[in-house]
Amino acid sequence: MLTEILVVFTGGTIGSRRSGAVVDVDGGAGFELLERYRALAGPLSEAVRFETVQPMMLLSENMTPGHWLGLVRCLRERLGAEPGRFAGAVVAHGSDTLPYTAAMLGYALADVRLPVVLIAANRPLDDPLSNGVRNFAAAVDFILDAALPGVYVVFENDRGEMPVMLGTRLTEARPFDDQFVPTYGAPLGHMRDGRFVPCGHAVNPPVAALRAPRGPALPPEGIGFATDILYIRPYPGLDYGLYDFERLPRRPSAVLHGLYHSATACSARAGAYASSLPAFAARCAALGIDVYIAPAKAEDTARYRSAHEIAAADGVRALARIAPEAALVKLMAAYGTWPGRDPEAVREREKFLARNVFFEHHEGGDW
CATH class of the missing domain: 3.40.50.1170 (L-asparaginase, N-terminal domain)
Incomplete structure (x- = not known):
């Protein structure tokens, strides 16, 4: 046969x-x-x-x-x-x-x-x-x-x-x-x-x-992928002032901010808004724009001071132990399938983002 x-x-x-x-x-x-x-x-x-x-x-x-x-x-x-x-x-x-x-x-x-x-x-x-x-x-x-x-x-x-x-x-x-x-x-x-x-x-x-059997993570008939997710990667001299969201007719629903290999980015605040991720996240929060970081280390692991400062900043949500590519697509699926600020949509998004759908969250590693 x-x-x-x-x-x-x-x-x-x-x-x-x-x-x-x-x-x-x-x-x-x-x-x-x-x-x-x-x-x-x-x-x-x-x-x-x-x-x-x-x-x-x-x-x-x-x-x-x-x-x-x-x-x-x-x-x-x-x-x-x-x-x-x-x-x-x-x-x-x-x-x-x-x-x-x-x-x-x-x-x-x-x-x-x-x-x-x-x-x-x-x-x-x-x-x-x-x-x-x-x-x-x-x-x-x-x-x-x-x-x-x-x-x-x-x-x-x-x-x-x-x-x-x-x-x-x-x-x-x-x-x-x-x-x-x-x-x-x-x-x-x-x-x-x-x-x-x-x-x-x-x-x-x-x-x-x-x-092991798995149920659908996304509704087969209602799946969507948002195109208003902005992905930013850190580098020395990154100027967040270039992201002038206040003037844009269409703002992102969310920002995925990448991190260096040690799960860090610039957290300096002293007179330097332009390069401070915490300050940028606070500005986004005031505009109703969600900010995520990935790949973040789990809370129970040793992290650099800058990583602690970023994780503790208002408006920053960590996506731990997940590759940036998988994190970005997951955000696109979450905001595309459950768009808007309705409490039920927000709950469904958060539930999906927290769920380990197909082993995208690395368990058992040192992250």
Whole structure:
């Protein structure tokens, strides 16, 4: 009996071709992926049947929340139309915004009882150095071998390893070498010879927790993603005076403020409003703009004085032990699904933000 896997093509490098000095999406490149997989896997591929769908075709840097909603609808409709038909789904995506889409699907499909695996490629498929086909093959192997429900990312690294990462724990690929590094440097596991080998790191959830049933974290029929969330990263000389919200016709609903690697940012107050995060947060609070920081350390861990001062500042809300990419998408989902200042909407937002939907909160680490 053939095992069926849904394959969703969205574009990206894995769905592109090179023409001269330009790389751009090509509607036929995705289907070339299946042909190359068959050639790579040989007789093993004969046990798998692929159902394909192409709801969009774009470079992932052009992805918007509207595309996210289309992708969620596509996956829910296809996987839910005939329960039990598919063993899982592979989503072929671009690498630039892969962490954001992966986190989004981790929240939006938290209740789905099948593995949904996102893949990308470092180069177009016709480039001999491309890892796209190997990533696809590893995703298929993960679905067949591990069969773990949830959202995952598989992407071969420059050491020839094939890490499997939780969709909500992926950070942006590094510039210059294009490598994805999971939080704590600890992937969920690796694919080796067609088998999933878990990584026994303290922050990783046990396999039993991954298999445990989960209810929907977001209402499937009412999900939304806000586009009025502002993301600010700290750097020496950051001038908050440039964010003149009082003069804007449209203000952000919330600000996500990143932190340095030690969970700090400038907390100086002495005659220096321009660079003081606590002062900026107080100004935002007066305008009805919520301010969040991430990744913050948990309250029971040792922190620098500046981190304590920021956490204690009026109007600052800490999102602890979560990658910035996952934090930003979570805020977009919270404010898009439950917008406004109505007390019930505020309660639902806060409940969702506090909930560990799909292991985006790192338990067991030193943060």
